[in-house]
Amino acid sequence: MGDVFKALADPTRRTILDELTERDGQTLFEICVRLTGRHQLSLTRQAVSQHLAVLEEAGLITTRKQGRYKFHHLDTTPLAAIFERWPITRKGQAP
Amino acid sequence: MKIYVTSVFVDDQQKALDFYTEMLGFTKKHDIPVGGARWLTVVSPEDPEGTELLLEPDGHPAVGPYKKALVADGIPATSFQVTDVQAEYERLRGLGVTFTQEPMEAGPVTTAVFDDTCGNLIQIVTPA
Numbered sequence: 001m002g003d004v005f006k007a008l009a010d011p012t013r014r015t016i017l018d019e020l021t022e023r024d025g026q027t028l029f030e031i032c033v034r035l036t037g038r039h040q041l042s043l044t045r046q047a048v049s050q051h052l053a054v055l056e057e058a059g060l061i062t063t064r065k066q067g068r069y070k071f072h073h074l075d076t077t078p079l080a081a082i083f084e085r086w087p088i089t090r091k092g093q094a095p
Numbered sequence: 096m097k098i099y100v101t102s103v104f105v106d107d108q109q110k111a112l113d114f115y116t117e118m119l120g121f122t123k124k125h126d127i128p129v130g131g132a133r134w135l136t137v138v139s140p141e142d143p144e145g146t147e148l149l150l151e152p153d154g155h156p157a158v159g160p161y162k163k164a165l166v167a168d169g170i171p172a173t174s175f176q177v178t179d180v181q182a183e184y185e186r187l188r189g190l191g192v193t194f195t196q197e198p199m200e201a202g203p204v205t206t207a208v209f210d211d212t213c214g215n216l217i218q219i220v221t222p223a
Contacts, residue, residue, distance in 0.1 A: 023197070023199075026169075026196070027168060027169020027170075027195050027196060027208075028168040028169055028170075029168055029169035029170045029171070029196070029208070030169055030195075030196045030199065030208070033196075033199070033201050033206065034199070034201060036201070036202075037200075037201025037202040037204070038200075038201050038202060045168075068163065068166045068167060069166065069167065069169060069195050070167045070168065070169075
């Protein structure tokens, strides 16, 4: 399992997770279109593939073969470990 | 020089003709026998003298792996313009067409991607 923190440290990878939050289950092509069309992030397809590989290593996305297509899905399960380690408290919040 | 024809590789020319005419609404332009296959083209009824789409047989051994790899990554073989992606998406879905990408706004365009049942993905686009 890759490092969740390292995976989340990159703004492009966070943007990919944002886009998958909006609509789960995207092809590589759709992810590329969203990054270029909506965020003006003109990465090569290979660079996007590498980002997806890091996210998949960290368990934050899973891929699913459906027939001849491959879709990417968000999996926030690894984030639970963060809140188990540092539970969210109400301390420090304005009343 | 001008572009008068473009092509998609199809696994079955007759099936492709049916899909591209009956589902997508193009009209047949040329159908000429050539060496066991057909020089088979369709055009948009909105522009019958415009660029033709050649429904080209995909029998060459290199084509199969090429198409398969593009489809797996969701990459369209070509792109057609429509006046309303959302309406076209609903119309085609109603006809049983499979989409790999639902209508999505990306900057100046709205796009969607569907399966042409002949081994290709096709993008539809509405410019802003």
